[in-house]
Amino acid sequence: MPLEESLASKLTGTRTTCPYCGVGCGVIANPSDDGQAADIQGDPEHPSNFGKLCSKGSALGETLTLEERLLEPELEGSKTDWNSALDRVAGKFLQTIAEHGPDSVAFYVSGQLLTEDYYVANKLMKGFIGSSNIDTNSRLCMASSVAGHKRAFGTDTVPGCYEDLELADLVVLIGSNFAWCHPVLHQRLLAAKIERGTKIVVVDPRDTATTDAADLHLKIKVGGDVALFNALFAYLANSNAYNDTFVTDHTNGLGSALEVASSFSMDEVVEATGLTIENIETFFEWYEETSRTLSIYSQGVNQSSSGTNKVNAIINCHLITGRIGRPGMGPFSITGQPNAMGGREVGGLANQLAVHMDFEPESLDRVKRFWKAPNLTRGPGLKAVDMFDAVHEGKIKALWIMATNPAVSMPNAAKVRDAIEKCPFVVVSDIVENSDTLTLADVKLPATGWGEKSGTVTNSERRISRQRSFLKPPGNTKHDWEIICEVAQRMGFNGFSFQNPSEIFREYAQMSTFENNQSRDFDIGKFSEVSSSEYDQIKPFQWPKTGNAEQDTSAKRFFANGQFFTIDKRANFVPTPVRSAINLIDTEFDLVLNTGRIRDQWHTMTRTGKTQRLSTHIGEPYVEINPKDALRLNLKDADVAVVSSKWGKAYLRAIVTDRVSQGNVFSPIHWTRRYASRACIDEVTSPAHDPTSGQPELKYTPVNIRKMELEWWAYIGTMKEIEPSQLSGAVYWAISRRGDGWAVELAGDTSTGDLSHYLKSLTSKFPDSEIISFENSVSKEFRYSEFNSNQLQAAVFASFNGPVEADRTWIGQNIGKTLSQEERLRVLAGRPPSGQVSGKIVCSCMGVGSGEILRSIQAGANTVAKVGEQTCAGTNCGSCKPEIAAMIKVQSEVSTKMNLEAAE
Structure with missing residues (x-):
């Protein structure tokens, strides 16, 4: 028996799926006797991670305490029973709709919900309330990918899969700190680099843990992506990589797209991107020469007022070379949340209807008949930024927020907080009692959390996995789907009498295959008659799963046959003009703020903030600033900086570093009023957003910085x-x-x-x-x-x-x-005995500090692997390996300098 199979057979516990990022790692959980903790291991049988976990996943068992949990329903600040709470929710929504119409109410939901929760929420709002005012925090991370996919392919389809990481010869990472945000996949890529010689190009305005492993780092100007990929597109049109057969037989619109892409001279491309001509030429040559090229992109592409154009500029390069749908090649959008994909599939975005159907007449008719929907919506609703503007203006008068924290995570967050405070009726379903958003609610509904609820999630490669419960719901909590269905029934709507998640999943599968006949990409008809026991046993699978073996042969990848989901089955080249950010720097706000994640924290820290292991690597909110800018502003390392924009300000610890270019600053998104005085960076960020996708421009906000005067x-x-x-x-x-x-x-x-x-x-x-x-x-x-x-x-x-x-x-x-x-x-x-200096934690998984790592390096561990052998640092998820490698490099330089001085 192979070692992996032998190991897997010995592991017992509940097989479930990690609740963090879109990688969708399988985990095996064994809870403690009191249910306040669990032993967590990676599932060797899960094809997303093969047993590997990142630092956050490894620490999941430490986040299960009931500390800070919301355990009882509350009305106007006082505990109440469920009947009273749900009667109030149903009654106020009915009253608001009767007085002001269905568009006066809204749901704001989350990629933290399970697909079954998402499905009934979307069904209630669009099918029965009769409004499309349901949007999701996925609008903040992946909406531009959705829009770009639909423009190019006719539907929101991710063509590739994780296996392509091992099969590609060139991997281009665009706007993704892969090593920190998706560390399990990053380790798969690094293994391919070692074993196959895979080249890695990173397109990112910052030096990060990901750029440390790059063969070529294109340190691009913020917002320069369209100019770069337009120039690549134009170059490929006149290269040996141009695939005339594919373009002629399977695409439309090359001429107009190429005309736009060719409008910049190479000198203008250099100016727009900030890159050297030598680096640009190297990148273009590698791309031309490498058939198996994979383009992985994430928030640095999506979170822009030109996000959809960035996505299509990348896709255009794959279409002109025909590098799509085959092993090791294609554009690949990597999602940030555990079920961002599931939300997109059910129709959780305001501009989607359901199961990859939009608002054309035939889809409206089909959905109305399937749901037996009495008040089916007729068109798109308000996207997130516009939705909260409507709340602020008083147009939306009843708002239900589920499993997310928009008072912190939305751009111009102070205005969003003010909007929620002003709204006449606000319901929040959540698991924590002290989130910035929950404190603003009129009705607080205690939901079950990870480990307590059961359902499905979809990861970035379209793989549907089960989340299974292994803990009893604590206190007086209810599942999200259960809460939604009970409110729907109180509102007088039929079609919500589900008894368990398997019944919802079965209806969802039936809807996906209803009058489909391969006309839509999303089809899981194989599960149309799934029983509860069969549902419990579902193993991770990639859709489509139609139940027709012949149709499912291409489930790993889409478009290898050149057939797309447009009317004529051809892909579309999309013209992608270069556009500036909506708000540009000026004399008052002369620095560009970029935002993002850090390695060991997640969203607004309501889960990761509960474990000390994840707070020791970086425990404070900060802003990175280039040394030249810091000198000009009289800022030193560890000063407290005031970062201000037209929309707000934040107080952050200054880190002076050349990881960011002059004129740019970077700050993480995670800190809230729970953990810091004034560190919500989204109070600073611009509400400008992409006109097509509605995704906010969180990577470009003009700011100024000053040193806080302290005593x-x-x-x-x-x-x-x-x-x-x-x-x-x-x-x-x-x-x-x-x-x-x-x-x-x-x-x-x-x-x-x-x-x-x-x-x-x-x-x-x-x-x-x-x-x-x-x-x-x-x-x-x-x-x-x-x-x-x-x-x-x-x-x-x-x-x-x-x-x-x-x-x-x-x-x-x-x-x-x-x-x-x-x-x-x-x-x-304030100091340990000599030789015992801990320093900051570098490896959160193993709790190893910089002091111990430095001592091992000084004792002769001159590789990351040898440091791991001596200290265990870097032997789990590997996301600390770049930091260890940097320490080895610095120590080597110090030793070399000392030897030279001694020789002199």
């Missing part, structure tokens, strides 16, 4: 959580879990008053505790530590000269520990 800085490690409300005395603060307690970075001005008294008010919560303190009047620093029977309860470091220096990782590891007299003094000094 004092402090760092606290404490066993007892400090509530955000207690931190109002600090102008800047950020809180994260650390060890068995919490870490708080804070800073303030003279308005704080007596700093020592203020800090002690935050930490002195133990009446019999022993205080050890130290003060240096020369350096203007003071620090103290608090012990209870030699157990470290709190350690406080304060300075009037700048950010405090202390080994935060080591201090965090000792919070709650019983320490010796020497160790107690070490805590006060």
